[in-house]
Amino acid sequence: MAANKVSPISQRRYQHLRLSVGFVLLRRFTLCAFANFVDVLRLAADEGDRSRPIQCRWSVIAADMRPVSASCGVSIQPQELFGNPKRFDYIVVVGGLLDEIDRSDDRIDGFLREAAAAGIPLVGLCTGTFILHRAGLMDGYRCCVSWFHHQDFLAQFERMKPVSDQIFVVDRDRLTCSGGTSTAHLAAFLVDRHIGKAQATKSLNIMMISGAEEGGAPQPGLTLDFRTKDLLVRKALLLMQQNLDTPLSVAEIARHLNVGKRRLERHFRDALGSSPLSAFIEMRLLHARHLLENTDKSIASIAAESGFCDSSHLSRLFRRRFDGTPQQFRASADLSKEMQEAEAIRSK
Known part of the structure; x- marks a missing residue:
C-alpha cells in the first residue's frame, strides 16, 4: 500500500x-x-x-x-x-x-x-x-x-x-x-x-503548564525583567523591546496598542510606579549595560544600538543611573572577569 x-x-x-x-x-x-x-x-x-x-x-x-x-x-x-x-x-x-x-x-x-x-x-x-x-x-x-x-x-x-x-x-x-x-x-x-x-x-x-492562555496573552521576553501582570503594560514593554534602536514616543506606543496615551500612562503608574518614558529609558540603559559587559562594541555603537543620540547622550544618562560612565563600568567589568579567571586558575 x-x-x-x-x-x-x-x-x-x-x-x-x-x-x-x-x-x-x-x-x-x-x-x-x-x-x-x-x-x-x-x-x-x-x-x-x-x-x-x-x-x-x-x-x-x-x-x-x-x-x-x-x-x-x-x-x-x-x-x-x-x-x-x-x-x-x-x-x-x-x-x-x-x-x-x-x-x-x-x-x-x-x-x-x-x-x-x-x-x-x-x-x-x-x-x-x-x-x-x-x-x-x-x-x-x-x-x-x-x-x-x-x-x-x-x-x-x-x-x-x-x-x-x-x-x-x-x-x-x-x-x-x-x-x-x-x-x-x-x-x-x-x-x-x-x-x-x-x-x-x-x-x-x-504537562505542568499553568492554565490555558488566550491568543492575546503577551509573549514572554527580556522585558519581563519588569515584573507585572498587567497585560497592557507587558505588551507595551515588548513593543519597546522591539524598537530599542529607534525609540517610539509614548503616543506612538499607545496608538499601536489602540489605547489612549493617558490610559497607558495610568497603567504604567499603577503597575510599575513609573511612566512609560521612564521605563523605556531604563530598558535601553539596561540593554546598553549588557552590551558593555558582554561585547567589545564601541561606546558609540552601543549608544546607537540602544537608541541614544550619541555616546555623550548615553554617558550622561548612564552616569545618572549607575553612578559611573560607560567606560568606567566596562573597565570594572573587565577587572572583575580577570579576577574571576585568576581565582579559577588558583583553585585548580
Missing part, C-alpha cells in the same frame, strides 16, 4: 475522531515547538496519558520518507507522504532556524497551496509563518511571529506588519504562533474548540 494512502480499515478506525492534524516539519525545525503542540494532542486524545489516538490523530507528513532533522540534531521519521490534504482538519507547519527558510522547497509550497485551495486551515509555528508567507498564503491575514524574529520578518516581507506582542493569532483559517511553550496554548485552543475544555485543561495540567 502506498505511504500516502489511507486504507478502508484505517478510515473506519478514524471515523470517530474529532480532530486530525498533519505536521509538516521544515529542515532544522524547532523540536520544542513541535513537541509541545503534539503532546497536547496526545494527552487530549485518550484518558489519562495512555497515548491512544481515540479522539484525535496526528501524523508527520512529507514529500518523501527521509528523516527530518531538528535544530538540536534529533531526527523525526515522516509517517505519511503528503497525499490528499483533506484527510486532515489542520495542516501545521513547524519552522526553525532562519538560515534554512531561504532554501525554498517547491514540494512543500505546492502542498500548502493545495491544502489552502481545499479549505484546510493552515497553522504556522515559530518560523513556519515565514513559509506560509513565502508560499503566498498569508495575504490579507494577520500573523504572529516571535519578538525575537520581528525584524527578520520585516526584512523579508515588505509592507507586512507582524503581531509580535501576543502568543498566537487566529485569523479565519490561518493560525500562527510565536513558538516555544506558546504552541501548547495554541494546541489547547484547538482541543478546546473540537474536543472540549476539560481535555484541553487536562493536557496542560499533565
Whole structure:
C-alpha cells in the first residue's frame, strides 16, 4: 500500500475522531515547538496519558520518507507522504532556524497551496509563518511571529506588519504562533474548540503548564525583567523591546496598542510606579549595560544600538543611573572577569 494512502480499515478506525492534524516539519525545525503542540494532542486524545489516538490523530507528513532533522540534531521519521490534504482538519507547519527558510522547497509550497485551495486551515509555528508567507498564503491575514524574529520578518516581507506582542493569532483559517511553550496554548485552543475544555485543561495540567492562555496573552521576553501582570503594560514593554534602536514616543506606543496615551500612562503608574518614558529609558540603559559587559562594541555603537543620540547622550544618562560612565563600568567589568579567571586558575 502506498505511504500516502489511507486504507478502508484505517478510515473506519478514524471515523470517530474529532480532530486530525498533519505536521509538516521544515529542515532544522524547532523540536520544542513541535513537541509541545503534539503532546497536547496526545494527552487530549485518550484518558489519562495512555497515548491512544481515540479522539484525535496526528501524523508527520512529507514529500518523501527521509528523516527530518531538528535544530538540536534529533531526527523525526515522516509517517505519511503528503497525499490528499483533506484527510486532515489542520495542516501545521513547524519552522526553525532562519538560515534554512531561504532554501525554498517547491514540494512543500505546492502542498500548502493545495491544502489552502481545499479549505484546510493552515497553522504556522515559530518560523513556519515565514513559509506560509513565502508560499503566498498569508495575504490579507494577520500573523504572529516571535519578538525575537520581528525584524527578520520585516526584512523579508515588505509592507507586512507582524503581531509580535501576543502568543498566537487566529485569523479565519490561518493560525500562527510565536513558538516555544506558546504552541501548547495554541494546541489547547484547538482541543478546546473540537474536543472540549476539560481535555484541553487536562493536557496542560499533565504537562505542568499553568492554565490555558488566550491568543492575546503577551509573549514572554527580556522585558519581563519588569515584573507585572498587567497585560497592557507587558505588551507595551515588548513593543519597546522591539524598537530599542529607534525609540517610539509614548503616543506612538499607545496608538499601536489602540489605547489612549493617558490610559497607558495610568497603567504604567499603577503597575510599575513609573511612566512609560521612564521605563523605556531604563530598558535601553539596561540593554546598553549588557552590551558593555558582554561585547567589545564601541561606546558609540552601543549608544546607537540602544537608541541614544550619541555616546555623550548615553554617558550622561548612564552616569545618572549607575553612578559611573560607560567606560568606567566596562573597565570594572573587565577587572572583575580577570579576577574571576585568576581565582579559577588558583583553585585548580
